[in-house]
Amino acid sequence: MLPKIIGRKEKISLPKLGLSLVWAKIDTGAYSSSLHAEEIREEEVGGLKVLKFQVLMAGHPKFSGKTVTAKKYRQKKVKNSFGQAEVRFLIETEIRIAGETYKAEFTLSDRSNMKNSILLGRKVLRERFLVDVTKTNLGKAYRHKK
Template sequence: MEKKVIGRRERITLPEWGLKMVTAKVDTGAYTSSIHCTYTEEREVDGVMTLFYRVLSPDNKKYKDKIIATSNYTQKKVKNSFGQAEVRYKVSTKVIMFEEEFDAEFTLTDRSKMRNAILIGRKMIQGKFLVDVAEVNLSLKSKK
């Protein structure tokens, strides 16, 4: 399979979460991808532990009240951008980039102080994409 070239920022779609063409920063220094999350709560539902969460910013009216629920999640210890270890929830979803759909994992974290709500790590792009740091939004340019 030929690898597509992506830029340092790309637009991605997360169809299961109803997010279309949102900007994500590519970070080859990060192993796991992460997404800004404003709310998490673990509850038992019909005897199954379930994670309820809200991704992206609460001031983004389009996604303001969308609560997502899954019983398919884990917890992962990661080093944040400040080098501190923290435990985060990790969830899976479908991602569409360059009109190609694949499964990806995201850790849920507060990225409110970061410029980009979504960070794409090496695990998501490994074997599929090459990164050209001089470019942005190559997925949009490829459609023209």
């Protein structure tokens, strides 16, 4: 199967997190994907450890402040945009992009100083997509095809 062509920015959905058609930056220089989150904390609920965090989407007030609970999560050491190593929480969730749904891993980080709340890295793009850096939202053409 040939990879689909997407642009440098795409509208994606993260249905399990309640996010629908929000902008994500496609970053072929990053290995993993990242999602802006705040108030990230581990809690014990019913004797089990869970991860709670708020998803805050810049420019999307209807999605701002929603608290999400993840039962499956782990910590991962990553290099931030400044090349410094840090430990972040990582969750796995569904991503819908260009008419397809995949499982994807996202590290949670404070991206409030960044232009884009969601960054998609090579791991989710590999063998699925080619990126045309001159365009945006090419995935919409695939959403309407059956």
